[in-house]
Amino acid sequence: MSITVGDYVQTTEEYNNFCTVLGRVSFISGEVVEDYGNKVVIIDDAAETDDDRLEFHKSDLELA
Numbered sequence: 001m002s003i004t005v006g007d008y009v010q011t012t013e014e015y016n017n018f019c020t021v022l023g024r025v026s027f028i029s030g031e032v033v034e035d036y037g038n039k040v041v042i043i044d045d046a047a048e049t050d051d052d053r054l055e056f057h058k059s060d061l062e063l064a
Contacts, residue, residue, distance in 0.1 A: 003040060008030070009029065010027045011060055012061065015056075029044075030043045030044045030045045042056065
């Protein structure tokens with residue numbers, strides 16, 4: 001699997017175990033807008049502010 005600009009991705013189950021909200025597992029998803037080799041920047045679908053860009057290691061993401 002190769003994640004590239006334009007792909008729609010979400011965080012993996014392993015990553016999600018670190019992102020719990022009120023005891024519930026949550027995931028982050030969005031479109032890849034920048035690719036830096038082993039890291040990418042996505043636009044967070046659920047961002048509540050204008051600061052909606054997040055950087056992840058590709059290993060923490062999967063195609064949605």
